[in-house]
Amino acid sequence: MSAVTDTDAMETAPVAGHDQSDPPTAARTRPFSAAASASLLVGGTLAVVWFWIPLALLVIGLSSIPSIIGFAVCGVIFIYLIRGVDFVERMRSEAVFGLGIGVPPRRLSHHTGFQGWAHQLWLDVSSGRFWKAFAHHYLRMLYDAFVTGLAFALLVFAFLAPAAAIAIGHSDPEAGLSFIPTPLAFVLAVVAVAAAVALVIFAPAVDAAIDRWLLPPSPTAALQHEVSALADAREGAVTSAQTERHRIERDLHDSVQPRLVSLAMTIGLAQTKLDSDLPAAKALISEAHDEAKNALLELRNVVRGIAPTILSDRGLDAALSSVVQRSVNSGVPTTLSVYLPRRLPDEVEACAYFVVAEALTNVSRHSGAANAAVTVRLDEVAHQLHVSVFDDGRGGARVVEDDGDNEATGLRGLDERVRAARGTFTVSSPATGPTIITAVLPCGS
Structure with missing residues (x-):
């Protein structure tokens, strides 16, 4: 991918079809359900082993600072581990509680290659989102392990107390072991079972509160993201x-x-x-x-x-059909696949039109392609328009600063136009081809 990502830009993505702006409300929370109780018990059980793994990586990495290689390896594994944990925790929160919590903005590196990879790791580990995810995961683990352990201890007491009382009742009274009457032991066992069941049913409400506290983006981060965007x-x-x-x-x-x-x-x-x-x-x-x-x-x-007249008069589908026909007439067989159940805002249609038109112009002029394909699809859940132009010709296309190459200048212009619409623009074009140009444009609900 070329350097088309925004400089120190930040992007957000909805979780399970929920927009970031959706506020978590008590009406949508499901803290008292079989899924919530099962999530708590499974989390508490896994915490016995999993609790030590990320922590051990962190400790080993910090203690390996003098040997830079060991510190770097442990650091990379730890960062990827916490990023994966953050994703899993958000999916679990959405599936169990249905909070619809938005994903905090994530800063993206504008570099490419190894430098971009290393810079992205640094941006992740230096962000508040990363350490909030770490704190959330461990707080949830500690709480779930404590509640699960306490419920297990109560159940063990409920099964052992009556047996112990009966055994003590048959023992020698002079030995001083008859300190608990058998009826009282059965009463305490029933109370212990009821307490364990109540814990398993009502304790997930605290898990939901922890999710609402640590998972959402902070107002400052959201404001910074909006200003940056x-x-x-x-x-x-x-x-x-x-x-x-x-x-x-x-x-x-x-x-x-x-x-x-x-x-x-x-x-x-x-x-x-x-x-x-x-x-x-x-x-x-x-x-x-x-x-x-x-x-x-x-x-x-x-x-x-x-300003193509056909676009405003007949819509994006007809306008793209005209562009594809011109490409066919120029000698490049081109197929068009469009899914547009409704008209889109004028600026979105115009941006998509120029992306396809410029990309097909580059295909006919520079690629030597035998075939090309245009796909335009509206994602009505995420409210995004996906535009893709594929050709099987020569590769090597990339977005660069002006170097006198008309194709590079055209792609750079498309990148700027898509960024102006607050979308994302990517080019995948290895030297031997094929080339895939993709634009994702927000359409609003």
């Missing part, structure tokens, strides 16, 4: 508008303007021939007429690149 969208909008102005200027200068100049010169020559050589003047006028039609066609292409 808006700043990045603004930067993308500004650079996208500037790139678009340069593109329009280049198209007018390179296509329409030369034809108009040629048209003017041809008409001028025809004027000089009207009196002296009428057949030559008629030929020049005919040539000027052809030049005018070509100039009009070039102007229509420029206008189509600014």
Whole structure:
């Protein structure tokens, strides 16, 4: 993947179809259920073994600081372990309690390769989200282990107390062992069983409270994420508008303007021939007429690149069909798969249209592909539009700063346009191909 991720950007993802903005409410909580009790008992039982594994990694890593390799290995394993634990805990909370807790924003590295991997590890381990996940996991484990152990001890007492009382009752009274009457032992056993059952039923309410306390994003983190997202969208909008102005200027200068100049010169020559050589003047006028039609066609292409009329009149499906047909006419067989049950906001449709149009233009000009495929799908649960353009030609496409390559400039412009719409843009293009360009655009509910 090229360097198309936002610089120190932060992204959020919903959990199990819930939007981050959904507030956890008491009405949606299910703390008293068989699933909640089972989750508590399983968590408490596993904690006996699992409790020591992440903690041991942390201690071994800290004690191995002088031997840098040992510290690095333990640190990487620990980070991945806590990231996995965080994911599992959120899935468990959603499945058991149905809280709909949003995922805190996560800062993403803007580097690529090994540097990006190492930088992402540092961003994770230095974030409050990471250590809140660690604290949440261990607090839940300690509490579940304590409640499970206490319930188990009460049940053991309930089974052993009557047996011990009966055995003591038959023992020698002079030995001083008859300290608990048998009837009282049975009463205490019933009370112990009732207490154990009550613990298993009502204790998960504290688990739900711990989830609500430590799993949601903090208001500060959410505000920082929103500010970062808006700043990045603004930067993308500004650079996208500037790139678009340069593109329009280049198209007018390179296509329409030369034809108009040629048209003017041809008409001028025809004027000089009207009196002296009428057949030559008629030929020049005919040539000027052809030049005018070509100039009009070039102007229509420029206008189509600014605001395609078919997109606003007939929607994204029809507009993409037109783009794909042009790609087919250029010699690249292209298939189109569209799932759009409803019209989308104008800015989303325009962004998706230009992603497909520019990507197919690059395919026809640079890839030498034998086939291409366009897939556009609306995810109505996550309220996102997924746009994908595939070709089986040469690879090596990437988003880079302006280096004079029209394809790179086009992809960079698409990246800026998608970022302006607060979406994500990725390019997968190994040197031998194939190339897959993907854009994910938020559509709102």
